[in-house]
Amino acid sequence: MTGRPAAGRAKAVEVLPQVVIRFAGDSGDGMQLTGDRFTSETAIFGNGLSTLPDFPAEIRAPAGTLPGVSAFQLQFADHEVVTPGDAPGVLVAMNPAALKANLADLPLGGVIIVDSDEFTARSLTKVGYTTNPLEDGSLASYQVHAVPLTSMTVEAVKPVGLHRKESERAKNMFALGLLSWLYHRPLSGTERFLQAKFSRRPDVLRANLIALEAGWSFGETTEGFAVHYEVKPAPLPPGRYRTIRGNQALAYGLVAASRQTGLPLFLGSYPITPASDILHELSALKNFGVQTFQAEDEIAGVGAAIGASYGGSLGVTSTSGPGIALKSEAIGLAVALELPLIVIDVQRGGPSTGLPTKTEQADLLQVMFGRNGEAPVPVIAARSPSDCFAAALEAARIATTYRTPVFLLSDGYLANGSEPWLIPALDQLPDLTVTFASEPNHDNDFWPYLRDPDTLARPWAIPGTAGLEHRIGGIEKADGPGTISYDPANHDHMVRTRAAKIAGIGSSIADLSVDDPTGDAEILVLGWGSTFGPITGAVRRLRADGLAVAQAHLRHLNPMPANVEAVLRRYRKVVVPEMNLGQLALLLRGLFLVDAVSVNQVRGLPFRIDELTDAVRSVLAGSHRPSTIGPAGMFGGAS
Amino acid sequence: MTDPISLHLVPRSEARQTLKDFKTDQEVRWCPGCGDYAILAAVQGFLPELGLRRENIVFISGIGCAARFPYYLNTYGMHSIHGRAPAIATGLALTRPDLSVWVVTGDGDALSIGGNHLVHALRRNVNLKILLFNNRIYGLTKGQYSPTSPIGKVTKSSPMGSVDAPFNPVSLALGAEAGFVARTIDSDRKHLTSVLRAAAAHNGTALVEIYQNCNIFNDGAFDPLKDSETRDDVTIALEHGRPITFGTAGEHCVSRDANGRLQIADTAGHDPVTHDAHDPDPSSAFALSRLSDPATLANTPIGVFRDVERPTYEAGVAEQLRTAVAHQGHGDLAGLLAGHDTWTVGTPSSREGNRHA
Numbered sequence: 001m002t003g004r005p006a007a008g009r010a011k012a013v014e015v016l017p018q019v020v021i022r023f024a025g026d027s028g029d030g031m032q033l034t035g036d037r038f039t040s041e042t043a044i045f046g047n048g049l050s051t052l053p054d055f056p057a058e059i060r061a062p063a064g065t066l067p068g069v070s071a072f073q074l075q076f077a078d079h080e081v082v083t084p085g086d087a088p089g090v091l092v093a094m095n096p097a098a099l100k101a102n103l104a105d106l107p108l109g110g111v112i113i114v115d116s117d118e119f120t121a122r123s124l125t126k127v128g129y130t131t132n133p134l135e136d137g138s139l140a141s142y143q144v145h146a147v148p149l150t151s152m153t154v155e156a157v158k159p160v161g162l163h164r165k166e167s168e169r170a171k172n173m174f175a176l177g178l179l180s181w182l183y184h185r186p187l188s189g190t191e192r193f194l195q196a197k198f199s200r201r202p203d204v205l206r207a208n209l210i211a212l213e214a215g216w217s218f219g220e221t222t223e224g225f226a227v228h229y230e231v232k233p234a235p236l237p238p239g240r241y242r243t244i245r246g247n248q249a250l251a252y253g254l255v256a257a258s259r260q261t262g263l264p265l266f267l268g269s270y271p272i273t274p275a276s277d278i279l280h281e282l283s284a285l286k287n288f289g290v291q292t293f294q295a296e297d298e299i300a301g302v303g304a305a306i307g308a309s310y311g312g313s314l315g316v317t318s319t320s321g322p323g324i325a326l327k328s329e330a331i332g333l334a335v336a337l338e339l340p341l342i343v344i345d346v347q348r349g350g351p352s353t354g355l356p357t358k359t360e361q362a363d364l365l366q367v368m369f370g371r372n373g374e375a376p377v378p379v380i381a382a383r384s385p386s387d388c389f390a391a392a393l394e395a396a397r398i399a400t401t402y403r404t405p406v407f408l409l410s411d412g413y414l415a416n417g418s419e420p421w422l423i424p425a426l427d428q429l430p431d432l433t434v435t436f437a438s439e440p441n442h443d444n445d446f447w448p449y450l451r452d453p454d455t456l457a458r459p460w461a462i463p464g465t466a467g468l469e470h471r472i473g474g475i476e477k478a479d480g481p482g483t484i485s486y487d488p489a490n491h492d493h494m495v496r497t498r499a500a501k502i503a504g505i506g507s508s509i510a511d512l513s514v515d516d517p518t519g520d521a522e523i524l525v526l527g528w529g530s531t532f533g534p535i536t537g538a539v540r541r542l543r544a545d546g547l548a549v550a551q552a553h554l555r556h557l558n559p560m561p562a563n564v565e566a567v568l569r570r571y572r573k574v575v576v577p578e579m580n581l582g583q584l585a586l587l588l589r590g591l592f593l594v595d596a597v598s599v600n601q602v603r604g605l606p607f608r609i610d611e612l613t614d615a616v617r618s619v620l621a622g623s624h625r626p627s628t629i630g631p632a633g634m635f636g637g638a639s
Numbered sequence: 640m641t642d643p644i645s646l647h648l649v650p651r652s653e654a655r656q657t658l659k660d661f662k663t664d665q666e667v668r669w670c671p672g673c674g675d676y677a678i679l680a681a682v683q684g685f686l687p688e689l690g691l692r693r694e695n696i697v698f699i700s701g702i703g704c705a706a707r708f709p710y711y712l713n714t715y716g717m718h719s720i721h722g723r724a725p726a727i728a729t730g731l732a733l734t735r736p737d738l739s740v741w742v743v744t745g746d747g748d749a750l751s752i753g754g755n756h757l758v759h760a761l762r763r764n765v766n767l768k769i770l771l772f773n774n775r776i777y778g779l780t781k782g783q784y785s786p787t788s789p790i791g792k793v794t795k796s797s798p799m800g801s802v803d804a805p806f807n808p809v810s811l812a813l814g815a816e817a818g819f820v821a822r823t824i825d826s827d828r829k830h831l832t833s834v835l836r837a838a839a840a841h842n843g844t845a846l847v848e849i850y851q852n853c854n855i856f857n858d859g860a861f862d863p864l865k866d867s868e869t870r871d872d873v874t875i876a877l878e879h880g881r882p883i884t885f886g887t888a889g890e891h892c893v894s895r896d897a898n899g900r901l902q903i904a905d906t907a908g909h910d911p912v913t914h915d916a917h918d919p920d921p922s923s924a925f926a927l928s929r930l931s932d933p934a935t936l937a938n939t940p941i942g943v944f945r946d947v948e949r950p951t952y953e954a955g956v957a958e959q960l961r962t963a964v965a966h967q968g969h970g971d972l973a974g975l976l977a978g979h980d981t982w983t984v985g986t987p988s989s990r991e992g993n994r995h996a
Contacts, residue, residue, distance in 0.1 A: 044982050092976035189980055229723050233984075242981045252976055259972055266734050268726075286963035288970030291733060291956060299725035301754070307699070307730025310717060311738070315730065333720050423976050463715040463738050464650075465732075466694045471663070473718025474702075483840075484710065485666065 011220070012227045015621045018376060019183065019231055020085030023175070025094030027060050027070045030172035035072025036418075037176055043075035043243040043420055046233030047076040050533060052084035052606065053416040057273065057356045064118075067100040078232040080382075082533035082540075086419065086608040093176055094118065094149070096125045108141045111152030113178070115171065117150035145224050149174050156214035157207040166204065170211035177215020177222065184230045187212060191560035237422060244421040246385035246414035247274070251281035251346065253392025254316055255288050260393065260432040261400055265313040267292045268304035275346035276414040278318040292628040304341065306330060309339045312436060312462035314396060318344040321363045322353065324370065332371040332404050335498065336474045337457045338449075340399035340406075342392075343367075343377075347411040349604045358604025359412035361529050362580035365520040366557060367407040368587070374495045378402070379557040381409040383532035386421035388414060392432060393627040394555070400434050402505055403425045403457040408558070411579075413530045413606050437461035437468055446470055448482040456501035458482075506559040512567055516550035517543070523620055524571035525598070526583055531577050531607060538612035549616065557584070560591070568594040575599055575619050577612055582626070598626045645766055648736045649695050656687035662873050665710045674825035674851035675704060678772065679711055681831045686712075691739055698741045699728045700741040701748040703830065704779050704853075705772035708743040708917065722753025725760040728767050733953050739839075742769040746982035747777050750786040750806050757846075758815040763952040764843040771808055771846060772825075774853040789934045790955035794856075809928040809944055812846045813921050823941040825852060826865050830876075830941065839941050843951045863936045868936055877942030883927075893930065901926040903938050918947040924975035 021038070025031040032053055034125065042049050061068030079577035090111040093099040095118040106112065119134055133139050134146050153171040155163060173194075179462060191209060198205035219225050244252075257267035269279045269292065285294045291308075295301040302317040309315030319338055324331075334341045340454040347363045349355025350445050367379050378398050380393035388410055395408040437459035440446045446468040447460050461468040470482060478485035479494055514524070527535045532553050539551045552567060554560060566589065568574050574596045576585045582598035589596055599615040618624040662682040669675045679964040686696065696714040700706035702721035709716025719727050724742045732740045744758075749757050749771050760767060776794070777783040783796040791800040803871045819841040823834040833851065836846035850861045863869045866936065871887045883893040884906055892911035894904045901912065901923070915923065932937040 040980055044980055046984065136682055232889045233896060236984045238984050240977065240981050240983050244978075254973060255970070256977065264734065266730065268730055285970060285975070286960050287967040288972070288975075290962060291960070292968075293730065293733060295726065299723060300729070300756055300759065303726030304722045304730030304733070307718075307727035307732075308734045309730075310727070311735040313734045327722050330723060337717070421982065426973050426976075463735065466692065469694055469713055469715055471665075471712075471716035471718065473709075473716075474720055533813065534750050540822075543875075585735045624669050 003293070004585070011225070012226050012552060015230050015232065017079070017231070018075060018081065019090065019178065019229065020073065020075045020088045021090040021092065022071055022073040022102060022105070023092045023195045024063070024069055024071040024098035024125060025172070026063055026097070027056060027068045027092045028063065030169070031070045031072050031094070032169045034172045034176050035074060035191045038185065039243055039418055040075055040189050040193070041180060041187070042074070042076045043241070044189055045185060045399050047078065047082040048234035048236065048238075049074055049076040049243070049420060050081050050084045051418045052413065054605070055357055064095055064123050066096050066097050066101050066127055069098050070471055071098070076231055077234060077602060079234050080236065081477065083537040083606065083609060086610050094175070095251050096123050096129055096133070099133065100127050100129070102536070103566055109143070111143045111145070112139060112147045113147060113173075114176070115149035116146035117148045119146075122446060131298065141221060147178070147218070147224070152214065152218065153211050156481060157210050160203050160207045162203055162207055162288065166418045167207060173208045173211040173574075174215040174218075177212040177217075178219045179215075180212075181216045181219030182225065182228050184228065187216065190536050199613035207579070210469055239252065239422045240421045241422055243418045244386050245277070245416060245418045246382065246391075247277035247346070247416070248281055248411055249386050249421065249515050250382070250388035250392050250408075251278050251285075252632070254282065254314070254396070255285060255290060255391040255596055256429055257393050257432065258288070258290070258314050260429050261314055261434045262435060263312065263400070264285065265290045265316065266305060266308035266313040267316045267318060267371045268295050268301040268308070269293070269318045270295050271296045272298075272323050273316045274348055274415040275323070275413065278344060278346070296585065298323040299330060300533030302327040302341075304331040306334055306337070306339060307339055309334075309341050310337070310462070312460070314342070314400070315340065316342040316344065318346070320346050320348050320356075321350050321366065324363060324366055328371050329379065332373065332375045333474050334405040335371070335375045335377060336477075337472050338403045338498075339460070340403055342395045342406055342408060344408045346415045349602070357393050357412065359530065359606065360579050360602055361409070361411055361531070362583065362602065363409065364557065364583040365578065365586070367409065374499060374501050377405050377407055378502055378559065379407040379409065379507055380555055381529040381557060382414055383529060383553055383555070385414050385417045388561055389421075389424070391555070393432070393609065397430060398505055400432060401457065401508070402455055402501060402503065403460060408503070411530050432537055436465065436466060437592040440467060443482070445481075447480050448472055450480050450579070451497075456497060456504055462486055465611045478559065503559050506556075506562050509559075512552050512554065512561040513565040514552045514567055515539075516548075520546045521548040521550035523573040523575060523615060523616065524552060524554050524567070524573060525575045525577065526568070526588075527583075528557055534607035534609055534612055535577055536614065537609040538607075541609060541613050542616060554584075557587075565592045565594070568583065568592055568596070570586050573597060573619055574617055575606060579607070597626070600626075645840060646689070646739055648785060649739045650737065651690050651693045652806075656690070656693070658683045658687060660693060661713050663711055663713045669704060669712055670855050672854040673704070673706070674853070675772065676773065676850055677825045677828065678770075678831065678851060679708065682770075683830050683834065684714065684828075684900070685832050687838070688716075689739070694968050696739045696741070697728075698743055699724045699731070699744075700743040701753055702779070703745040703748045705743055705851075706746040715913045716994055721752060722748050723756060724748070724749070724768065725753065725756040725769065727895065729760060729763070730765050730969060732765050733956060734768055735898050736766075736957070740767050742767055744769060745769065745778075746773045746775060746785045746787040748807070750808060750811070754786075758811070758950045761812055761815040761817040761844050761846060762948055764818055765814075765952045766843060768838050769847065769878050771848045773808060773848050776857035778856055780851045791934075792897045805933055807931075807933065808846070810846045810922040810925060813925045813928060813945060815878075816844045817846050817945065817947050818947045819988055820848075820944070820945045821846070822848045822939075822941045823942060824850045824861060824864055827992060832945065837946060840938045841946055842948060861936065864939055864941075872940055873935075875927075875936050875938060875940040877914050877916070877927065877940050877944065879914055879916040879943065879946070881914060883914050888985065893927070901930060916943045918945075919947055921945060921947075924926045981982055
């Protein structure tokens, strides 16, 4: 079923540079699946793309209500794109709730495609519409396509003989078929996907394939759509590509790290949104020798990972902010034991339970400082969904080289967002070979805290190694022999040594590179984590408008690259956009006495490019007002 | 000792070992007279009997007086954080089936702060041997009541007497699906060693409750079980396959009443029940665990309550790893990274038309 039915008459084709579509419907309508499939089709077509799934924490909120609306936005273009788009140009709304919840984001003149069958008196009342927006003229400023998606789907799949409920469920495929026609997306990938997904339900498979085809044909034949669109492929660097979500890339990065270190991978984890997909992905990779342990709680998850590391595995624990809070004591233990450990924090809105399915980057100070005592831990952050792969390898390098826990920060946007990924060649992956201690290192004795003079790392002597039997623990140890020591001078020495070891990681990381094409920018926009896309988009737009703006992005938050202070001092203004109230800005000010200006939002969504461009302009104009609460508020009126 | 199934993957020592091989040069820092000394001596004396290579034995502890134990054993050891030793030991045991992994814990460590990890280790049946030193008091924090202190216990934090109902660790373990549960006493080295032997031979999680005297904050808590005047009348020594009788002349027994419930009775006129530690049904073991009076220690069973084989967690994990390889082959990283839907972007000259789905 690869050929499309011939058009009755050819419709006009308009070429667009980029499109932003938002699919929105009830939590049970399959909008995430529809978005995922449209993304795959788009990727295979070769467009630049970026996605933003946005769904409620409730699995199935009451049908047809505003809290139950689940959405998926993607931007695709004939060039590389860095964000899922500030605002959709096309809104697909499967019911009145989806229309109402998303209409405000749609610019005037935007395209709305709705399932008109769902605009019944009862559904309208449920979300507070007193009149039908499809009929009362309130949508006059938009291009509205009211399509009876449900009834056309039911009619199309009638030959399959499913119950009405099951027939209706294929309406998301009808919508996908229609949108695929509208934007020239190939359907073959979705057909293969459906065949695999419904291999045990041939009737459901047939219904979905028919609905998909019917949606396409409807677009081609209806009078309602006079034009369809083409977005040419993007000129990406040559190579083989796929799309990948952040949590998937992170899981694959860990498997790659296991291969490159030669250590078996062990994940101790407790389910938590938005990190659970890392556990799911790795649980499916048992044939790679990966062990996943679904623990009784967050503490047991990290505890088991520490136990596995002690035994010579690559111990990893994955969680979100609330889980980090619970794991803190055990992470402190790993600091004292000086064992490798990767701690993944897929950040979400906080405090407390906060916004489980929404993104935020407000755990930076928690991972920097959220432990008792002087307990320094390296911190790195991924900047895009596919970058989670490289970040996982870097976390493994630091953990195993320096024998330390490492925080790897992702967030809800990276976790679920996807983008094209140039598939790396295995021979390009870094060599992370690990050597365990195998013989006594001090006369005929083994001293577990006798350090490597360069890295200050202690030997990793795993149980089963004859002659190296030793005892370690959370109590302060004498440097060298590792025996219990309450000696004041030794404790002072050990605190400073552990700090020096972490600071020394700085010598193994590249300088912060600054993108300053004209070399005369007065302002630097510095970010970390998932703000990379929006910041890049904003900087491009400002440059297109003739402003000289420099951009830099931190992978390593602790320790930072050696040249950060010098970079910051090179610019008259340093702007730090963050999805928190100024946590990196606080660090920069504290570490470097630099007047970093915070730009903040904590709406649970990524920055929009327009708000960032406005913020940078206002900093340049001297009219920016930093927030007056939280860490940023400590420097109120700084600009 | 023959090689028990629980240790069949652990390399055996070629050289004959003695107690001295398991001592370290660390100065033991428990209070003089502490019951922990006796337990340490018993364990150091027992380990040579196992005949395992020292480097393949690991002791992991949490926090508390008992948790200092690993420092005094010349094996691998970790003194971790409060209550979490079973979790850490689980990660180690899952990834290293060639190790004999022991957890040393106390009543506060195992039953208060670490209660969750203990019950989950027991239900999973990870191959861990858990030694629970129960002194019915918080020692290292200087004498607060613990989750095994009897109601009414007067301590610094309960000057009017504790109103907390205590746990019975044996009952708790049985309720948590433990396959092996035993109780012994610090001062009875022979009994303690026999229980350690049985625990080591058990394939799966073994919980050994060791009544341990804290001579500083709770001295004499187990005296009725130790005093030669009283011990025979209050201690019920359980032996598999033997009728459960006790008393200086075996004059008391455990029998069943008309409703089938366990009762303490005179041997004359009552049929003692026969102890079956291998009974798949845990109800008799549980009923035995309920006989004792926590306040007076009257009718306290010691010995192995339950010793029943069931599949271990790590065996299940290892089986799945094998099955995955058998069905899917060894993981191919390049294939994993590529996935199913890829497209190729050509060099600029060949870009057009070079994409495929």
